[in-house]
Amino acid sequence: MKWEHLFPEKILDRGHAYYADELVEDLDVSATVIQANVIGKDLYYVQIKHTDGVIGAMYCECPYALENQHCKHMAAVLYEFDEGNDLNHVESTHMTEDIFHLVARADDTLLRGFLTAILSENSELLGRFKGELGVPLSESDVQRYKLEINDIFAEYEDRHGFIGYYQARELSMDLTDYLGRHVHLLINTRQVSEAFEVVNHTFRELHNLAIDDSGGEIVTILNHCVRHWQEIISRADEAQKVDMFDWFIQQLDGHVIDYMEEYLEAVVFDHFKEKAFLKKKEQLVDKKLHQLFRTERIAYDTDKWLLRKIELLEQQNVQQSEIDDYCKQYLHFNGVKDYYVERCLERKDFQTAVEVLEESKVRNGDLPGIVARDSVKLKDLYKQTGNHSAYLQELWYLALNHHAGNVEIFNELKRQYTVEEWEKQREVLFEQLPTYAPIHRLYHVEQLYDRLLAFVQSSSSIMLLEYEHVLKDKYPEALLEKYESIVQAMAEETANRKNYQQIVKLLRKMKPYPDGEKRVAALKTKWQQQYKNRPAMMEELNRL
Structure with missing residues (x-):
């Protein structure tokens, strides 16, 4: 064939x-x-x-x-x-037998000469043959792998050295396939250091790459590098691990792009758990923190490295009191604060946890996301410790601020009152809710359907579609009128076919209502006269 x-x-x-x-x-x-x-x-x-x-x-x-x-x-x-x-339709088992007999007929000199020629022509087979014999790869062998990786990159570059969107996808597939085949071969033939060098070369080449990776190709390749590193480290002996660790530390000196540096950090801190590496990791962390504090770069990086420091203190079995003292210096960093609060809760030091969270709410007043999380923790702590007045106060705070319109918080607040008390408290809450709060959700759960209808009537078609199943049986005429006002407004605007198709969808939803068929027919007749110069609209109406 x-x-x-x-x-x-x-x-x-x-x-x-x-x-x-x-x-x-x-x-x-x-x-x-x-x-x-x-x-x-x-x-x-x-x-x-x-x-x-x-x-x-x-x-x-x-x-x-x-x-x-x-x-x-x-x-x-x-x-x-x-x-x-094949051309003779030879079964594979017969082919194997033929090969066996062919090899048996050849003398030693012929076999050696033929094998030498084949291995000279095919570098991949040469690597496999060396692995089978347990022969270490030479420097030239490793250099060959690097050149082949460079060739893969070069194949997809344009004359300016840039890799476009479609070429990036092919590059990612070819490069990850190449690494998968060759790195696994090296690992399985005990060439661990050589496999490490091949992956490292790929990483360095990625760092200098000009590429449109809007499809996530760089991240895909980096994830493959990480997986290979993980396997390589797990197969390395003690001396090899030391060399590998030192290489990672050298890369984390600040010259690698930030997002790529995070992949290196993940390998360093998720692996190399042996005692000999912990102090070196701590030295790296201290160096990073010194740089961050010196440049006043008080941001995510600082919080991250502080938490790494704490993790290393734990891994070295440092006394918890010493770790607590370290945390207290940096409670204004939210990651450290969250860690410290969790430790307080574990040892049932609820009062300290409350104090830290209350201080954090004041300190982070301009950061609503952090304040909301702290407030939820405080609410739960007050409830757990039996401080009902503080618990109720925090619930109200959440219901009117960071969780305004949240059904779960709303229902939790409701459970604190009797039926009679709640009718009054609910109205107080409704009056004080901020305008951005989704009050319609609360109308729904409270079954205040008259208020929900009024909200839907004053809102867009989205609200109508969301609550139609709740209101249709109770207020069919009002919903039909709302539908009609929506489609009338849509029809008045000259639009594209997609908009006309949406109009027809809404008309179909109107038809099952009492008197709906008649109202839809009247609209269709009216528009066929009024908008007869809109052929796309006429075609869609005819499909109704």
């Missing part, structure tokens, strides 16, 4: 590499369909139709193929198909 002409040469090369690496699984061949799964960045299903030896439609789940391209996964499946369906 001839099919190679259907693919660009570079796609054929990559497809053959997948086939050679035995990444094609579950091959199934029928009279008209070839299908299989291919292991790549994900597991991709491939289906290829054929008739009388001619390839027809081909399908693969990968992003490249979904853009109507013939991909390397399709080529890999066809290579796998050809292995079991």
